[in-house]
Amino acid sequence: xxxxxxxxxxxxxxxxxxxxxxxxxxxxxxxxxxxxxxxxxxxxxxxxxxxxxxxxxxxxxxxxxxxxxxxxxxxxxxxxxxxxxxxxxxxxxxxxxxxxxxxxxxxxxxxxxxxxxxxxxxxxxxxxxxxxxxxxxxxxxxxxxxxxxxxxxxxxxxxxxxxxxxxxxxxxxxxxxxxxxxxxxxxxxxxxxxxxxxxxxxxxxxxxxxxxxxxxxxxxxxxxxxxxxxxxxxxxxxxxxxxxxxxxxxxxxxxxxxxxxxxxxxxxxxxxxxxxxxxxxxxxxxxxxxxxxxxxxxxxxxxxxxxxxxx
Amino acid sequence: xxxxxxxxxxxxxxxxxxxxxxxxxxxxxxxxxxxxxxxxxxxxxxxxxxxxxxxxxxxxxxxxxxxxxxxxxxxxxxxxxxxxxxxxxxxxxxxxxxxxxxxxxxxxxxxxxxxxxxxxxxxxxxxxxxxxxxxxxxxxxxxxxxxxxxxxxxxxxxxxxxxxxxxxxxxxxxxxxxxxxxxxxxxxxxxxxxxxxxxxxxxxxxxxxxxxxxxxxxxxxxxxxxxxxxxxxxxxxxxxxxxxxxxxx
Ligand SMILES: Cc1cc2nc3c(=O)[nH]c(=O)nc-3n(C[C@H](O)[C@H](O)[C@H](O)COP(=O)(O)OP(=O)(O)OC[C@H]3O[C@@H](n4cnc5c(N)ncnc54)[C@H](O)[C@@H]3O)c2cc1C
Ligand SMILES: Nc1ncnc2c1ncn2[C@@H]1O[C@H](COP(=O)(O)O)[C@@H](O)[C@H]1O
Numbered sequence: 377x378x379x380x381x382x383x384x385x386x387x388x389x390x391x392x393x394x395x396x397x398x399x400x401x402x403x404x405x406x407x408x409x410x411x412x413x414x415x416x417x418x419x420x421x422x423x424x425x426x427x428x429x430x431x432x433x434x435x436x437x438x439x440x441x442x443x444x445x446x447x448x449x450x451x452x453x454x455x456x457x458x459x460x461x462x463x464x465x466x467x468x469x470x471x472x473x474x475x476x477x478x479x480x481x482x483x484x485x486x487x488x489x490x491x492x493x494x495x496x497x498x499x500x501x502x503x504x505x506x507x508x509x510x511x512x513x514x515x516x517x518x519x520x521x522x523x524x525x526x527x528x529x530x531x532x533x534x535x536x537x538x539x540x541x542x543x544x545x546x547x548x549x550x551x552x553x554x555x556x557x558x559x560x561x562x563x564x565x566x567x568x569x570x571x572x573x574x575x576x577x578x579x580x581x582x583x584x585x586x587x588x589x590x591x592x593x594x595x596x597x598x599x600x601x602x603x604x605x606x607x608x609x610x611x612x613x614x615x616x617x618x619x620x621x622x623x624x625x626x627x628x629x630x631x632x633x634x635x636x637x638x639x640x641x642x643x644x645x646x647x648x649x650x651x652x653x654x655x656x657x658x659x660x661x662x663x664x665x666x667x668x669x670x671x672x673x674x675x676x677x678x679x680x681x682x683x684x685x686x687x
Numbered sequence: 688x689x690x691x692x693x694x695x696x697x698x699x700x701x702x703x704x705x706x707x708x709x710x711x712x713x714x715x716x717x718x719x720x721x722x723x724x725x726x727x728x729x730x731x732x733x734x735x736x737x738x739x740x741x742x743x744x745x746x747x748x749x750x751x752x753x754x755x756x757x758x759x760x761x762x763x764x765x766x767x768x769x770x771x772x773x774x775x776x777x778x779x780x781x782x783x784x785x786x787x788x789x790x791x792x793x794x795x796x797x798x799x800x801x802x803x804x805x806x807x808x809x810x811x812x813x814x815x816x817x818x819x820x821x822x823x824x825x826x827x828x829x830x831x832x833x834x835x836x837x838x839x840x841x842x843x844x845x846x847x848x849x850x851x852x853x854x855x856x857x858x859x860x861x862x863x864x865x866x867x868x869x870x871x872x873x874x875x876x877x878x879x880x881x882x883x884x885x886x887x888x889x890x891x892x893x894x895x896x897x898x899x900x901x902x903x904x905x906x907x908x909x910x911x912x913x914x915x916x917x918x919x920x921x922x923x924x925x926x927x928x929x930x931x932x933x934x935x936x
Contacts, residue, residue, distance in 0.1 A: 451904045469847040470847075470848070473827075473830075476817035476821070477827070479783065480786060480817070485903050486812070502811065503810055504699070504714060509909050510905060510908075511905070511908075515903070515904060551861075552826035552827065552828065553855045553928040554852070554853075554855045555849075555853040560849060560850045605866065609867065615867065630930070646808040653930070653936040663763070668933075669919075669926055671922075
């Protein structure tokens with residue numbers, strides 16, 4: 377049995393989510409091929425070939441794949457799928473966009489967002505915003521699976537590079553067209569792979585407070601910044617920082633929730649952090665039920681104090 | 688355009704805490720409040736706004752589910768949908784089967800645009816819209832935070848991992864909604880009354896001739912591992928001491 381994993385990347389760098397999905401693939405067993413699709417993606421393919429447990433890299437280099445839009449990438453995967461027992465991808469915005477399209481074209485059900493591999497065909501996955509864990513077995517001949525990155529460790533670099541083979545995109549009339557993108561620029565560690573995440577909620581009260589109150593703390597801890605939905609909706613933070621059921625799922629060593637009440641949809645995105653700290657002025661806020669260390673008080677005095685204490 | 692189709696799912700209300708059944712077979716929904724999935728509500732709102740702007744003539748809501756899902760369809764009608772259809776099922780149904788049933792309805796209703804939620808907050812699958820687009824061989828734009836119709840093209844801004852991306856799709860197309868696309872309206876009493884008179888057509892799933900046999904076997908459902916109880920710290924210096932002791936910083 378051989379697995380095909382769709383690599384996630386931004387055109388230049390292989391994402392950490394891909395290395396984590398390689399670990400999930402290793403748990404499924406069998407040989408592993410990585411598909412790197414894009415335009416001028418040779419450096420990405422080389423990085424993929426250097427991961428441990430990767431047996432072969434397929435590289436599809438085509439202008440039509442430049443933005444990894446669903447139609448061409450799905451067709452490419454459908455064309456390759458006959459040679460594989462499973463097609464998998466990290467549950468990033470790219471993986472979530474593309475894989476169900478592959479599943480439907482192959483007439484199989486996808487298993488979304490797995491957090492554990494029990495057997496080649498059996499997986500655990502959270503449902504109801506992580507309030508329950510379902511164990512499901514796929515009866516389809518081809519398994520189509522997306523991987524929740526936060527549940528798996530990143531595969532380390534391997535000892536030897538895997539071979540890279542070129543594959544070509546079948547001709548097709550792709551209908552969706554790329555118009556533009558605005559990507560958030562940040563010097564901070566990436567949210568889903570950071571060791572420490574500092575998140576702000578509605579309690580911050582303004583976009584400015586994210587800069588003047590949260591940023592210095594993130595700075596001194598070399599942490600990524602996250603946000604609750606309420607903070608994003610209010611325009612305090614960009615959408616790609618939302619942590620939760622419908623945002624990013626994080627499992628850092630340390631998560632500090634500041635001015636966040638702890639709605640179940642928010643907890644769904646962070647409750648697997650190793651250590652959770654909550655700073656909130658409401659002693660009854662539900663966030664304290666999951667916090668290892670709770671500090672009750674006004675964030676506008678406590679956070680600067682914390683920055684000072686960390687020196 | 689002539690018609691927008693909006694598939695909606697009835698789910699456990701997002702404010703309710705799900706209880707895992709003692710026998711580990713699923714979630715106990717008895718006596719719990721069921722509502723329209725929040726992302727589907729956003730989809731209905733968007734379709735109704737397009738109609739109000741004169742960009743669409745008709746909005747049709749469809750649900751696949753138990754008889755009770757008519758409540759969610761009535762809500763869609765009260766929000767401004769013109770008519771509704773229920774394909775009645777009694778067991779759980781998977782996204783692949785739902786997508787096949789919606790494809791059947793698309794063949795009958797011939798909408799130019801289908802707007803779905805990005806995710807149902809019970810199964811958290813995030814699959815149905817993409818599957819439908821594949822089955823119809825239509826273009827898709829998932830996780831929409833802005834949508835603009837211009838003639839026979841729809842421009843969609845999507846929430847992606849690094850920020851935003853904008854695509855243009857020729858109609859017919861499939862779009863799935865993200866949270867920030869709009870804020871759904873509250874239904875006024877007169878509109879709720881009017882909705883009772885709108886057409887709601889019910890078809891049993893058996894009459895559809897679509898294979899809905901589940902492909903995934905649910906072997907068990909369990910609550911997540913509980914977290915160890917934490918504790919309150921008196922002040923910042925105690926917190927820093929504890930974090931150092933725990934090796935967290
Ligand atoms: C379908 C759906 C999906 C959702 N997905 C997500 C998701 O992915 N992520 C997410 O986060 N939410 C999500 N939500 C929203 C979620 O239900 C909550 O509304 C949201 O998490 C609340 O954000 P908050 O905690 O910042 O705001 P609030 O609940 O308003 O809490 C603000 C907190 O700040 C505290 N505070 C205020 N001022 C101070 C101060 N000066 N000092 C200290 N503390 C202070 C208050 O005591 C309060 O606890 C979703 C909801 C739905 C329906
Ligand atoms: N049973 C259903 N009836 C109607 N629409 C559905 C149903 N299940 C899913 N959908 C649609 O597909 C979206 C995504 O659902 P899912 O793929 O299950 O996460 C939902 O927001 C709905 O718009």
